[in-house]
Amino acid sequence: MANQQTIDELASLAVQVRDETRIGANTAQRVGGLLLRIVRALEVSDVEQLSQYFLRKDVADMAQGIITFAQGLVANGTITAAQGATFGRFIESITEGKGAAIDAQGHAEVESLKVRSYAMFMELIINRLNAVEGDTVFTDSGTIESVSEIEPGTYLLTMRKRWDYDFTSFQDNDVVFGSLNSLLADGSYRTSWFRVNSVNRSANQLTVSLYPDDEVPAGVNFPPEVSMNISRRGNQTNDERQSCWYISSYEGVIMYLEGVTKPILDESNYYLSIGRPKHLTLFNGLPINYSHPYIFARGAIIQDLLRIDFEGNPTYEVIDLGLWDATAQYIRGYDAASHKYVQHQVWWKSCCWRCMSAAATIGLAPRWNNTQWVCIVGDSNFTLTITSTKGRFFRYGQEYTTLGFILKHGEMDISVDASQVEWTRESGLTAEDLLWNTEHASASTTLDITPRDMPSNWYDTKQVAFRCTVFLRDGETYSETLTFNM
Numbered sequence: 001m002a003n004q005q006t007i008d009e010l011a012s013l014a015v016q017v018r019d020e021t022r023i024g025a026n027t028a029q030r031v032g033g034l035l036l037r038i039v040r041a042l043e044v045s046d047v048e049q050l051s052q053y054f055l056r057k058d059v060a061d062m063a064q065g066i067i068t069f070a071q072g073l074v075a076n077g078t079i080t081a082a083q084g085a086t087f088g089r090f091i092e093s094i095t096e097g098k099g100a101a102i103d104a105q106g107h108a109e110v111e112s113l114k115v116r117s118y119a120m121f122m123e124l125i126i127n128r129l130n131a132v133e134g135d136t137v138f139t140d141s142g143t144i145e146s147v148s149e150i151e152p153g154t155y156l157l158t159m160r161k162r163w164d165y166d167f168t169s170f171q172d173n174d175v176v177f178g179s180l181n182s183l184l185a186d187g188s189y190r191t192s193w194f195r196v197n198s199v200n201r202s203a204n205q206l207t208v209s210l211y212p213d214d215e216v217p218a219g220v221n222f223p224p225e226v227s228m229n230i231s232r233r234g235n236q237t238n239d240e241r242q243s244c245w246y247i248s249s250y251e252g253v254i255m256y257l258e259g260v261t262k263p264i265l266d267e268s269n270y271y272l273s274i275g276r277p278k279h280l281t282l283f284n285g286l287p288i289n290y291s292h293p294y295i296f297a298r299g300a301i302i303q304d305l306l307r308i309d310f311e312g313n314p315t316y317e318v319i320d321l322g323l324w325d326a327t328a329q330y331i332r333g334y335d336a337a338s339h340k341y342v343q344h345q346v347w348w349k350s351c352c353w354r355c356m357s358a359a360a361t362i363g364l365a366p367r368w369n370n371t372q373w374v375c376i377v378g379d380s381n382f383t384l385t386i387t388s389t390k391g392r393f394f395r396y397g398q399e400y401t402t403l404g405f406i407l408k409h410g411e412m413d414i415s416v417d418a419s420q421v422e423w424t425r426e427s428g429l430t431a432e433d434l435l436w437n438t439e440h441a442s443a444s445t446t447l448d449i450t451p452r453d454m455p456s457n458w459y460d461t462k463q464v465a466f467r468c469t470v471f472l473r474d475g476e477t478y479s480e481t482l483t484f485n486m
Contacts, residue, residue, distance in 0.1 A: 140170055141232070211262075267281060324348040344360075349409075357372040367412060403466060429456065465484070
């Protein structure tokens with residue numbers, strides 16, 4: 001690069017040419033000489049010296065000061081924004097975008113982000129689908145920044161400050177659990193259980209003691225490590241710090257623990273479980289499918305409890321309302337007053353009836369052929385009785401009587417519901433009985449008996465039977481016999 005003396009000389013000559021007023025003074029020799037001296041000065045300029053002052057675009061270079069890009073910065077791509085910086089072939093889109101960019105307002109859009117220490121957010125907006133792997137514990141927590149072993153099994157932990165005035169919330173005798181993922185291809189991780197012996201809040205430090213292997217759930221306990229996330233699970237002495245709750249994708253459960261004083265839990269520590277149940281002895285003998293989710297709690301306060309079967313259909317709660325009331329409304333469905341699915345049950349004519357209709361007809365009593373009701377308990381059998389106006393004992397030649405029948409369902413007389421009645425005689429004389437049956441095939445609900453209806457062996461056998469068969473409209477058939485004696 002030309003020295004300052006040469007620059008001054010060239011400047012002086014240039015001023016002389018510029019300010020010359022005499023005609024013919026700026027000859028070709030004078031002007032050409034100035035230009036020639038400028039060219040020679042440039043020939044001896046040192047490129048390496050120039051690189052101290054100017055950035056090069058043909059080789060890798062570094063600026064020693066701050067560079068301001070008024071119109072933006074493009075790195076290995078094409079700019080798509082008026083201002084800011086883009087990297088790669090930037091396409092703006094939350095779902096289909098490519099590359100990266102930071103605009104003039106500080107808005108950044110990138111493909112992925114790795115934070116080695118911590119990230120601070122004033123507001124965090126995430127996709128509606130938020131997948132969380134591992135365990136999420138809702139209790140005192142922190143991250144170990146440094147570890148020093150004081151003596152075998154005892155460590156001094158310095159906790160990482162999340163902000164300038166942050167300090168650890170752990171307390172003496174806390175039972176603490178820590179986990180660290182190795183981030184290796186084998187997916188291995190290490191867990192550590194220890195007790196807090198003392199807390200130095202000004203230094204943000206914990207003095208802890210490691211639990212022996214036989215006192216931790218996995219049977220192997222690892223020392224605490226740098227970057228390990230730790231959380232409180234309980235406390236050995238303070239019962240107000242002996243509870244915590246967590247969500248575990250490994251266990252498939254939301255769990256609330258109470259009374260925790262050591263790493264290995266007792267059955268009494270499980271107070272609430274939503275998800276796959278633990279194999280607790282209090283579940284022994286219960287028809288539990290341990291692959292399906294259940295809700296287990298020490299107590300529950302419930303206003304509306306709706307029961308359904310495995311197909312999602314409502315399970316109705318049977319409500320016994322006592323004797324049937326002709327003025328009452330009975331239902332099988334959702335009851336707005338009790339906020340339950342209910343099925344009303346009543347008692348009528350020695351039978352227990354359950355409503356099968358969303359709204360049974362008011363005043364229509366439960367009975368065998370009323371589809372709005374079904375009989376489930378009590379004397380619900382059908383009984384058929386044959387009646388005789390003159391009894392069933394006769395003297396020879398005095399056999400005059402009228403037969404009839406009474407059909408009951410429980411205590412309810414349903415004789416009028418008979419769709420057909422058939423009368424037959426059974427005397428042991430097949431031919432005579434067949435003829436008699438044919439002659440009386442059109443008999444109605446009653447049958448008049450005279451001596452002519454007696455069989456020819458009546459004087460000898462002194463016994464004959466008449467059978468009544470009743471057919472109901474639903475296809476059911478009921479039969480009974482009445483035996484005459486002499």
